[in-house]
Amino acid sequence: MKRQTVQRQVIMENFFSMKDHPTAEQVYQQIHTKYAAISKSTVYRVLQQAAEDGEIARVEVQNGPDRYDLRRSPHYHIRCSVCGRVDDVKADRLPDPMKFLDDAGGYDITGCSVMFSGVCSRCAGTGK
Ligand SMILES: [Zn+2]
Numbered sequence: 644m645k646r647q648t649v650q651r652q653v654i655m656e657n658f659f660s661m662k663d664h665p666t667a668e669q670v671y672q673q674i675h676t677k678y679a680a681i682s683k684s685t686v687y688r689v690l691q692q693a694a695e696d697g698e699i700a701r702v703e704v705q706n707g708p709d710r711y712d713l714r715r716s717p718h719y720h721i722r723c724s725v726c727g728r729v730d731d732v733k734a735d736r737l738p739d740p741m742k743f744l745d746d747a748g749g750y751d752i753t754g755c756s757v758m759f760s761g762v763c764s765r766c767a768g769t770g771k
């Protein structure tokens with residue numbers, strides 16, 4: 644049990660040091676070089692649990708693995724169509740789509756996500 648807690652702490656610390664909405668795989672890759680004892684399934688499980696507990700947010704990505712976000716407040720994302728990285732976009736004036744839904748066709752709404760797409764400055768060769 645103790646060991647689990649230490650591993651969880653290492654995983655979460657590494658996650659919080661990664662700013663670009665990493666996938667569980669990316670968190671594992673970063674941890675693996677330093678802590679070979681932590682298995683991939685542990686990394687996946689810890690991140691999934693943290694998201695379920697509301698400690699971190701999960702960002703669902705179309706045609707790709709889920710990403711995890713240390714920012715929990717609602718905000719919008721942009722995804723690079725070349726390298727797949729996900730960043731936050733500043734869109735404070737964008738209305739919450741949930742507030743403008745007139746008819747959900749009988750669905751019990753559980754959420755809504757907006758994902759912008761584009762080419763990041765690194766892939767476009769215009770920045771870092
Ligand atoms: Zn890119």
Ligand SMILES: [Zn+2]
Binds near residue numbers: 712714718719720730
């Ligand atoms: Zn975000």
